[in-house]
Amino acid sequence: MTMCRVGGLDDPVWTLPFGGDAAREGRPTGRPRVVVIALVVLISLGVAYPVIAAGLSRRDYGTFAFWKLPNRIDYCGRRYDDGGPQRGSPALFESHDTARGAHWSFLSWTFGGRSIYADVAPLSPPRNAVCTMVLYVPLGGGDWETYVLSGGP
Numbered sequence: 001m002t003m004c005r006v007g008g009l010d011d012p013v014w015t016l017p018f019g020g021d022a023a024r025e026g027r028p029t030g031r032p033r034v035v036v037i038a039l040v041v042l043i044s045l046g047v048a049y050p051v052i053a054a055g056l057s058r059r060d061y062g063t064f065a066f067w068k069l070p071n072r073i074d075y076c077g078r079r080y081d082d083g084g085p086q087r088g089s090p091a092l093f094e095s096h097d098t099a100r101g102a103h104w105s106f107l108s109w110t111f112g113g114r115s116i117y118a119d120v121a122p123l124s125p126p127r128n129a130v131c132t133m134v135l136y137v138p139l140g141g142g143d144w145e146t147y148v149l150s151g152g153p
Contacts, residue, residue, distance in 0.1 A: 053111040066111035069137060073116065073147045075107065076131035080147035083134065087143055093136060094119050107135070114138075 053066045061070030073080045090104045101122040108116045118132040135147040 057111045061110060068112070069114070069145050070110055070147070072150070073135050075116075075118075075135060078131070079150040080135050081150045083146035083148040085139065085143055086136075086146045089142065090117065090119075090136075093134070093144075102132070110137075 050066075054064045057066035057070075058064045060074055062072040063070060069082070071082055094102070094104050096119075102119045105118060105120045106115060107118055107120070110116065114137050117136045117138070118134065120132050133149050137145040137147070139145055
């Protein structure tokens with residue numbers, strides 16, 4: 001029978017640097033676990049976002065293709081249908097609006113990141129009043145996709 005020597009100078013407790021722990025020696029750190037969790041979360045978001053965005057885009061903008069221009073926009077309790085492209089500037093569009101106190105305003109983003117603007121009436125319109133007649137999505141270079149109120153005021 002062989003006997004093992006316990007204690008002494010070659011014991012790992014004495015050879016570890018200060019603050020080391022013999023029980024943890026050789027055990028992997030938690031870093032790989034954090035990296036794996038982060039990758040799983042990123043992959044999940046990469047799969048989940050397009051599916052969720054497509055469903056919500058279909059509901060709000062009439063198309064599953066959230067990266068494209070909307071077919072329609074629902075805003076302020078009204079539906080606005082695609083009215084085609086128009087060239088101009090916010091100042092020009094604002095000058096066409098006759099609503100008292102209306103001002104050019106950013107409204108929202110589509111799920112693809114496109115901005116939606118309008119010349120909006122004051123915050124407290126009378127009951128059944130229209131918030132705006134036309135919504136605008138910038139295309140670049142002074143071109144805008146317009147969305148006109150469906151069914152009129």
